[in-house]
Amino acid sequence: MLIINPDTYRTLIKPLLFRLSPEAAQSAAHLALKPHRVWQAASPLLRVDDPRLAVNLAGMSLSNPIGLAAGYDKDCEHLPALSSLGFGYLTCGTVTEAPRMGNPSPRIIRYDADEAIINSLGFPGKGVDYAAAQLEQAQHLLDNTHVVASVSGVAPDEILRCHRRLEPLASAVEVNISSPNTLGLRIFQQPDTLRQLLERLNDGRRKPLFVKLPPYLQTPSTGSEQKDMVLSLVDVCLQQRVDAVTVANTWPARDSRLAVGAGGLSGRPVFADMLHMVADIKAEVGDRMAINACGGIFSGADAIAAIQAGATTVQLLTSLIYRGPGIAKRINKQLLALMDAEN
Numbered sequence: 001m002l003i004i005n006p007d008t009y010r011t012l013i014k015p016l017l018f019r020l021s022p023e024a025a026q027s028a029a030h031l032a033l034k035p036h037r038v039w040q041a042a043s044p045l046l047r048v049d050d051p052r053l054a055v056n057l058a059g060m061s062l063s064n065p066i067g068l069a070a071g072y073d074k075d076c077e078h079l080p081a082l083s084s085l086g087f088g089y090l091t092c093g094t095v096t097e098a099p100r101m102g103n104p105s106p107r108i109i110r111y112d113a114d115e116a117i118i119n120s121l122g123f124p125g126k127g128v129d130y131a132a133a134q135l136e137q138a139q140h141l142l143d144n145t146h147v148v149a150s151v152s153g154v155a156p157d158e159i160l161r162c163h164r165r166l167e168p169l170a171s172a173v174e175v176n177i178s179s180p181n182t183l184g185l186r187i188f189q190q191p192d193t194l195r196q197l198l199e200r201l202n203d204g205r206r207k208p209l210f211v212k213l214p215p216y217l218q219t220p221s222t223g224s225e226q227k228d229m230v231l232s233l234v235d236v237c238l239q240q241r242v243d244a245v246t247v248a249n250t251w252p253a254r255d256s257r258l259a260v261g262a263g264g265l266s267g268r269p270v271f272a273d274m275l276h277m278v279a280d281i282k283a284e285v286g287d288r289m290a291i292n293a294c295g296g297i298f299s300g301a302d303a304i305a306a307i308q309a310g311a312t313t314v315q316l317l318t319s320l321i322y323r324g325p326g327i328a329k330r331i332n333k334q335l336l337a338l339m340d341a342e343n
């Protein structure tokens, strides 16, 4: 199982995959996940079972704090295989109400040397009915792995309908108000609009609700305007009894090779700024709301740093692409080694 070891994945499998265009490589990876029984047979090799890794996220008992971030399995098609990879939870989606083509290609650029990606996908997907059917079929194949359904839309009704449809099939729902590639989403980055949306979602909701926040940079040149905006969204989340915020989505970035010229940056380069955000938000929320740290998590040391900054869990996506399907196991083993070293 060469593919499982991050070192052999990096030296043998990744160079082959990276000869393909990013979207073709993604399709190849998805094809490899199709025979889910093979992955389930390999599951004992990919899991780290140790009670010291267990965490509670908004009432969900997780075997470990490493979550798969939204965007890898947009249509919830690969959950049975993904649940064998040793993650504490999986976020599927982002799912929108109607099917969407997304933005024109090219819409994913790799920065191999930096272990980063810029994407401008813009929510391509098959819509909520398809995702719900996939989630329904996967229910008895999840090997006790919690699934969080990521939903979005450009109008409150769309998000509400996705929430209502997927909540019964998932352990929690994450509302994505922060993709930089879908302009209409920005309306939910106004505190009053977010409040109204959350009030409607709260009316009848039964399971934990997460909100995925946009990032902010705080440098002398950017000032504190974006940070103040994000902290005011955090405040609304607290008032509306949101269970966790995911910090954060991709970071707006430009690349002329993208058909639309701009997208969202992920991977190693966003890690340091993500940590600052987690610490700022932890100072604001204390123990009243959990934080899922998301951005550039590649190692156990990264995960520990995020947890020490105030996160309950971490989420990753780009390191799965650069390091392969053994990434959750590697990080969990490194976490245990760090715990042992620090007693």
Ligand SMILES: Cc1cc2nc3c(=O)[nH]c(=O)nc-3n(C[C@H](O)[C@H](O)[C@H](O)COP(=O)(O)O)c2cc1C
Pocket: 069, 070, 071, 072, 074, 093, 094, 108, 117, 119, 121, 123, 150, 176, 179, 212, 248, 249, 250, 265, 266, 267, 268, 270, 294, 295, 296, 297, 315, 316, 317, 318, 319
């Ligand atoms: C190809 C790609 C697609 C993504 N799609 C989504 C998405 O549909 N919804 C979402 O909330 N975030 C999406 N993201 C953002 C990730 O969930 C995550 O927030 C971001 O990549 C930072 O984490 P990372 O550095 O571990 O990748 C996507 C990221 C990538 C690279």
